[in-house]
Amino acid sequence: MDIDFSLYLVTGRELLPPGKDFYETLEQALQGGVTVVQIREKSLDTAEFLEICQRSKSICDRYNVPLLVNDRVDIALAVGANGVHVGQTDMPIAIARKLLPPNTVIGTSCNNVEEVKKALSDGADYIGIGAVWATKTKTLDKPVIGVRNVGAMLEVLDGTSVQAVAIGGIKSKNLLRTLYGSVSRTNHSLDGVAVVSEIMTSDNPKEAAAYLRNILREFQSGSSIQLGLCTQPNTHTSESITREIVGLMVLMKKISPLIHQITNNVVIAQSANTTISIGASPIMATSAQEMSDLSHICDALLVNIGTLTQDAYLGMLEAGVCMNAKRKPIVFDPVGVGATAFRKSAVDDLLNTWQASVIKGNAGELAALSGITEVESKGVDSVGTGFKDPVTFIRNLAKRERCIIALTGKTDYVSDGKSVAILKNGHQYLGEITGSGCITGSCIAAYCALASRLSESKPLKEDKLVRGDVFVGTISGILLLNVAAEIAAARDDVRGPGTFFPALLDELANLTPQVVSERVRVELA
Ligand SMILES: Cc1ncc(COP(=O)(O)OP(=O)(O)O)c(N)n1
Numbered sequence: 200m201d202i203d204f205s206l207y208l209v210t211g212r213e214l215l216p217p218g219k220d221f222y223e224t225l226e227q228a229l230q231g232g233v234t235v236v237q238i239r240e241k242s243l244d245t246a247e248f249l250e251i252c253q254r255s256k257s258i259c260d261r262y263n264v265p266l267l268v269n270d271r272v273d274i275a276l277a278v279g280a281n282g283v284h285v286g287q288t289d290m291p292i293a294i295a296r297k298l299l300p301p302n303t304v305i306g307t308s309c310n311n312v313e314e315v316k317k318a319l320s321d322g323a324d325y326i327g328i329g330a331v332w333a334t335k336t337k338t339l340d341k342p343v344i345g346v347r348n349v350g351a352m353l354e355v356l357d358g359t360s361v362q363a364v365a366i367g368g369i370k371s372k373n374l375l376r377t378l379y380g381s382v383s384r385t386n387h388s389l390d391g392v393a394v395v396s397e398i399m400t401s402d403n404p405k406e407a408a409a410y411l412r413n414i415l416r417e418f419q420s421g422s423s424i425q426l427g428l429c430t431q432p433n434t435h436t437s438e439s440i441t442r443e444i445v446g447l448m449v450l451m452k453k454i455s456p457l458i459h460q461i462t463n464n465v466v467i468a469q470s471a472n473t474t475i476s477i478g479a480s481p482i483m484a485t486s487a488q489e490m491s492d493l494s495h496i497c498d499a500l501l502v503n504i505g506t507l508t509q510d511a512y513l514g515m516l517e518a519g520v521c522m523n524a525k526r527k528p529i530v531f532d533p534v535g536v537g538a539t540a541f542r543k544s545a546v547d548d549l550l551n552t553w554q555a556s557v558i559k560g561n562a563g564e565l566a567a568l569s570g571i572t573e574v575e576s577k578g579v580d581s582v583g584t585g586f587k588d589p590v591t592f593i594r595n596l597a598k599r600e601r602c603i604i605a606l607t608g609k610t611d612y613v614s615d616g617k618s619v620a621i622l623k624n625g626h627q628y629l630g631e632i633t634g635s636g637c638i639t640g641s642c643i644a645a646y647c648a649l650a651s652r653l654s655e656s657k658p659l660k661e662d663k664l665v666r667g668d669v670f671v672g673t674i675s676g677i678l679l680l681n682v683a684a685e686i687a688a689a690r691d692d693v694r695g696p697g698t699f700f701p702a703l704l705d706e707l708a709n710l711t712p713q714v715v716s717e718r719v720r721v722e723l724a
């Protein structure tokens with residue numbers, strides 16, 4: 200039997216709001232667009248479980264929606280269920296298959312790649328990948344997978360007809376992140392998501408289900424390359440990008456977006472000053488307690504892990520979640536991610552918790568982030584000449600991380616997963632002062648914030664993770680800083696890196712659209 204796994208309701212009667220009837224909730228959830236139901240009861244007598252399944256089956260039949268039973272093959276048989284879901288320690292798939300009529304769908308739970316391989320060889324029809332996020336609905340005996348680790352599990356299913364849903368902590372607020380963040384390097388995406396509490400606890404299950412279903416539809420209707428960004432892949436030319444940069448530039452000082460920066464303590468003052476020079480306003484704050492308030496007033500967030508502490512890490516986690524909820528841009532700078540295990544695991548956790556809009560880094564940082572050894576790092580610096588094929592590298596990384604990737608260096612590369620902009624402005628002095636990468640992050644955040652503010656009057660489709668064209672925002676931030684660097688370095692009063700930085704701030708503040716359009720060197724690949 201073919202099942203549409205898009206929105207899989209796994210029941211949990213214990214979660215119903217006081218006074219709410221289970222069958223009423225089930226029916227309303229079906230009206231809202233649930234596509235498959237699993238009856239899950241962990242502490243009921245057989246007779247009661249059987250009765251619930253019988254009544255639920257007749258309701259699901261009226262909506263033509265398949266019903267599966269959790270764990271109990273005997274009850275599935277008794278009610279003529281469309282399938283069963285068995286966990287790792289339940290009845291083996293092969294035995295369930297023998298007992299159940301042909302065409303009965305059998306699903307199993309998987310927590311890691313090995314379990315997916317086993318599910319395949321055991322003949323599962325679908326797998327439930329979980330728990331992807333933390334959940335209060337079930338006491339977990341295995342680690343939370345994290346959205347960025349789902350892709351490797353999906354990849355095992357390439358070329359098979361086995362379907363996959365994610366389960367565990369899936370809510371409307373993280374559904375898009377779950378869908379985009381879990382797509383494999385081979386472009387294998389989830390067939391759906393299984394939810395318990397988001398629907399079962401709702402006073403209006405129809406609305407809760409419809410909201411989730413709408414997001415799923417938007418995601419499923421998009422082309423496989425769509426990253427959930429408001430960019431227009433492959434429509435740019437060098438000229439159009441230059442025009443867009445200049446168009447943004449003239450509005451920057453007028454709008455002066457507020458940029459929340461959680462950055463490292465080497466560059467706090469430099470970053471704040473650079474933000475002011477480029478025409479935006481900085482606010483530097485790290486305490487988790489402030490993040491919700493800040494997300495209301497700030498237009499973008501910069502997260503830079505250069506001198507990471509446990510407290511700052513907690514602030515970063517919270518800040519990102521708040522900004523994602525408002526679909527405001529997050530620029531992430533994983534400074535020195537390859538240098539220590541603490542940074543590596545913090546970066547994994549941050550990117551598994553919220554969706555970055557832009558990740559910027561040097562070659563060594565982006566190589567460490569993607570788990571490859573082609574380029575190495577020395578502390579926070581990249582070693583050697585960089586990637587052999589940077590264009591392909593960042594295009595693939597953008598697809599995997601579902602965001603803009605900016606690879607900085609002598610030449611800078613920016614990709615939205617399809618287009619790659621190659622930026623050739625800059626000056627060697629930028630490499631001779633500390634924190635030039637960090638201030639680039641501030642400039643990117645400022646221009647993404649501006650792009651986001653300018654799009655506020657336009658409707659935003661549910662499948663978009665962030666407001667505004669952050670591809671053009673990223674390119675603008677990098678190019679304007681680099682053009683200002685060229686002008687500053689050429690000044691008579693600049694005799695080396697020490698006199699360069701103040702001159703850079705001046706030139707950044709004094710840039711004119713005309714100079715920028717004359718100097719910008721951007722190509723597209
Ligand atoms: C769709 C889906 N995926 C995973 C599970 C978890 O099943 P299991 O591991 O058997 O744990 P329990 O549900 O029995 O607690 C599921 N039920 N559905």
Ligand SMILES: Cc1ncsc1CCOP(=O)(O)O
Nearest residue numbers: 329334336367368394395396
């Ligand atoms: C049954 C199950 N298996 C893994 S997580 C989970 C519970 C998911 O519930 P919720 O959607 O409320 O987080």
